[in-house]
Amino acid sequence: MTNFAQLFFDATSLGGLYAMAALGIALIFGVMNLVNFAHGEYIAFCVFALIVPSTDAVAVMFLGHAPALILIPVILALGGLVAVASEYAVFRHLRRADPVAMMIASFALGFVIRNALLAAYGGRPKAISLWPGLNMPVNIAGASVPLLQLIVIVTTLLVVTGLALLLKRTRIGLEMRAAAENFTMARLLGVRANRVITGAFALSGALAAAVALIMVTQTGVADVKMGGQIMLVAFIATVLGGLGSLPGAVAAGFLVGIVSVVLQAWLPLEARPFRDAFLYTLVIVCLLLRPQGLFVPASAKPRV
Amino acid sequence: MKRLALASAFAALAWPAMAEDITIGFAIAKSGWMEAYDTPAATAAKIRIYEINANGGLLGRQIKWVEADTKTDRQQSAKAGLQVIDEGADMMIVSCDYDFGAPAALSAEAEGMVSFFLCAEDVKAGIQGVGPHSFSGSVLAAVQGATMAEWSHARRGARTGYVLLDTTIEYNKGICSGFDWMFPRIDGTEIVGRDTFKNDDASIASQITRIKALPDEPDVIMLCSYIPGAASAVRQIRAAGINSLILNGSAVDGSYWLDATPDLSGFAVPVQGSIYGDDPRPEVEAFNQSYEKATGARPASSYAYPGYVLLDLWAKAVERAGSLDGASVTAELERMQGEPTAFGPRTFTADLHHQNFAEMQIVEITNGKPAVADNWTISQPVPLDVLLK
Numbered sequence: 001m002t003n004f005a006q007l008f009f010d011a012t013s014l015g016g017l018y019a020m021a022a023l024g025i026a027l028i029f030g031v032m033n034l035v036n037f038a039h040g041e042y043i044a045f046c047v048f049a050l051i052v053p054s055t056d057a058v059a060v061m062f063l064g065h066a067p068a069l070i071l072i073p074v075i076l077a078l079g080g081l082v083a084v085a086s087e088y089a090v091f092r093h094l095r096r097a098d099p100v101a102m103m104i105a106s107f108a109l110g111f112v113i114r115n116a117l118l119a120a121y122g123g124r125p126k127a128i129s130l131w132p133g134l135n136m137p138v139n140i141a142g143a144s145v146p147l148l149q150l151i152v153i154v155t156t157l158l159v160v161t162g163l164a165l166l167l168k169r170t171r172i173g174l175e176m177r178a179a180a181e182n183f184t185m186a187r188l189l190g191v192r193a194n195r196v197i198t199g200a201f202a203l204s205g206a207l208a209a210a211v212a213l214i215m216v217t218q219t220g221v222a223d224v225k226m227g228g229q230i231m232l233v234a235f236i237a238t239v240l241g242g243l244g245s246l247p248g249a250v251a252a253g254f255l256v257g258i259v260s261v262v263l264q265a266w267l268p269l270e271a272r273p274f275r276d277a278f279l280y281t282l283v284i285v286c287l288l289l290r291p292q293g294l295f296v297p298a299s300a301k302p303r304v
Numbered sequence: 305m306k307r308l309a310l311a312s313a314f315a316a317l318a319w320p321a322m323a324e325d326i327t328i329g330f331a332i333a334k335s336g337w338m339e340a341y342d343t344p345a346a347t348a349a350k351i352r353i354y355e356i357n358a359n360g361g362l363l364g365r366q367i368k369w370v371e372a373d374t375k376t377d378r379q380q381s382a383k384a385g386l387q388v389i390d391e392g393a394d395m396m397i398v399s400c401d402y403d404f405g406a407p408a409a410l411s412a413e414a415e416g417m418v419s420f421f422l423c424a425e426d427v428k429a430g431i432q433g434v435g436p437h438s439f440s441g442s443v444l445a446a447v448q449g450a451t452m453a454e455w456s457h458a459r460r461g462a463r464t465g466y467v468l469l470d471t472t473i474e475y476n477k478g479i480c481s482g483f484d485w486m487f488p489r490i491d492g493t494e495i496v497g498r499d500t501f502k503n504d505d506a507s508i509a510s511q512i513t514r515i516k517a518l519p520d521e522p523d524v525i526m527l528c529s530y531i532p533g534a535a536s537a538v539r540q541i542r543a544a545g546i547n548s549l550i551l552n553g554s555a556v557d558g559s560y561w562l563d564a565t566p567d568l569s570g571f572a573v574p575v576q577g578s579i580y581g582d583d584p585r586p587e588v589e590a591f592n593q594s595y596e597k598a599t600g601a602r603p604a605s606s607y608a609y610p611g612y613v614l615l616d617l618w619a620k621a622v623e624r625a626g627s628l629d630g631a632s633v634t635a636e637l638e639r640m641q642g643e644p645t646a647f648g649p650r651t652f653t654a655d656l657h658h659q660n661f662a663e664m665q666i667v668e669i670t671n672g673k674p675a676v677a678d679n680w681t682i683s684q685p686v687p688l689d690v691l692l693k
Binding site: 129228261269273 | 335338339376469498499500501509510516
């Protein structure tokens with residue numbers, strides 16, 4: 001039973017992190033059919049914003065000095081800002097372009113952000129000690145759980161509930177859902193495209209910032225490549241959940257995280273280095289069985 | 305001012321080579337993430353060039369260099385190799401890492417030219433992967449793992465070990481294979497468990513759960529990884545309250561990552577020389593000071609040193625061969641048995657262009673402060689079949 005509780009916390013905290021990243025991608029896909037591959041770079045950008053730009057090996061805290069009550073909103077706003085700025089500078093001009101062109105543009109944007117970080121901070125990973133106390137384990141139901149894991153799980157639940165309320169109860173939420181359903185029709189009915197799209201980018205950027213704060217607290221390092229792996233997992237989760245479906249992205253993000261931890265825990269040692277191969281084989285099987293995604297009604301037409 | 309003087313001396317050396325000059329071709333990463341690793345080692349090589357030139361040069365000729373940027377890209381690496389050959393290189397120095405250096409080294413090999421990896425620690429970066437004229441300036445990863453196995457048992461009484469392997473790159477597997485070869489050979493020791501992870505895993509919570517499920521905390525954890533994954537793993541292991549002595553390879557030398565785990569204690573790595581000013585050999589500290597004069601800062605990790613060592617050894621071989629010919633220089637290099645350098649003796653043979661045996665300084669981190677705790681030479685060289693595993 002102890003083992004099960006431990007597994008539960010390990011799995012849901014990783015799942016929560018993936019779910020938040022997947023939600024950031026699904027939000028933008030919903031309103032403009034864009035798979036934003038620069039999302040991983042937003043994460044890296046927010047992490048590097050904590051330290052002073054310099055190519056020296058030792059990192060000096062910059063925004064990271066601020067107390068949590070100030071730091072969290074500032075980093076979330078910064079994430080939102082960089083996403084909105086990239087929409088304004090790049091994606092707004094491509095709104096009539098086909099989705100493939102936009103996707104390539106997002107790759108290019110990611111490349112630009114990554115290389116700007118390389119130029120400003122150098123290629124060597126940096127150490128950042130943000131809130132080390134949060135990694136201290138607490139005992140719950142016989143499992144030893146770092147406080148951060150609990151925070152991740154609770155934050156994910158709050159974010160998902162908050163977003164659900166926003167989408168269901170507010171005007172901008174209604175407009176976003178309408179835009180996700182049928183963008184052209186929504187515009188004909190008076191939904192302001194710029195407002196909806198900017199809102200989606202701001203939310204998506206803030207989610208990237210939240211993922212950044214969690215990752216840096218967990219790992220203690222900043223690396224220009226750090227967004228890559230999580231972006232890939234999040235993208236797979238959005239496809240698995242059904243492109244354009246927000247609850248689907250969240251559920252699939254959780255699922256990918258949970259399966260990954262369970263495989264790590266249960267696979268025999270010889271097979272463990274191939275954990276990701278097993279994970280993605282399962283993804284392929286799921287997509288073969290339900291190409292429209294796991295968490296959309298079977299009646300929904302495939303969107304890609 | 306001195307820094308400026310040395311910089312301008314470097315700049316003057318980098319002019320296009322004259323016919324009578326010896327030309328060294330650097331096909332290394334001057335941009336992209338690999339740059340942070342290649343530049344320090346290349347700078348160290350240039351310091352040795354500067355010293356040789358100041359002492360009258362090599363074979364009575366001055367050494368100059370040409371450079372081409374691999375941009376941390378395998379395709380660009382091949383192109384950079386060809387470019388420095390076109391510019392008249394007599395010998396080639398390539399990127400630290402096997403994957404990024406090999407394409408350039410292969411173009412040198414095709415010309416029968418001697419090439420040196422700046423700091424590759426995989427046996428493939430040599431005869432076994434590139435060809436008979438390829439060498440590395442560093443010490444094999446397996447030697448580092450074996451050194452930590454023997455040292456931790458002899459000096460810290462380690463009896464139980466746990467192996468945590470980051471499967472991302474070959475270097476990590478090399479460290480763990482050295483540990484796996486040496487540790488069980490020692491009487492009364494046992495490897496009580498093992499696990500794997502990936503360098504960019506967002507969390508290693510389930511790996512930690514497995515360690516905590518052991519009946520007794522292991523005496524040592526052999527972590528085979530590199531930064532950033534290693535720093536992240538150490539942070540998570542210590543946060544979970546696991547106090548075993550953690551061992552790693554040289555890749556995590558340097559104090560720049562220690563903020564990731566404030567007040568870290570009980571973490572040890574083997575290095576070729578200490579960057580912290582406490583190396584027992586005065587030549588090492590003298591080098592650290594020359595490096596500071598040339599660049600304005602001390603080396604950030606011991607990975608600057610192989611650049612200096614390789615140039616020193618190559619120049620000696622050229623002097624003895626009396627020529628720059630690839631085959632003759634290679635033959636002289638292969639005759640080196642315990643050749644003294646500032647960072648310890650080096651040996652090359654016709655089978656191995658790497659160090660499978662070396663004296664290493666053990667740097668231990670205590671309360672967040674790294675310092676040389678000991679030095680250790682493994683009791684026997686790591687055999688070739690372990691290196692090729």
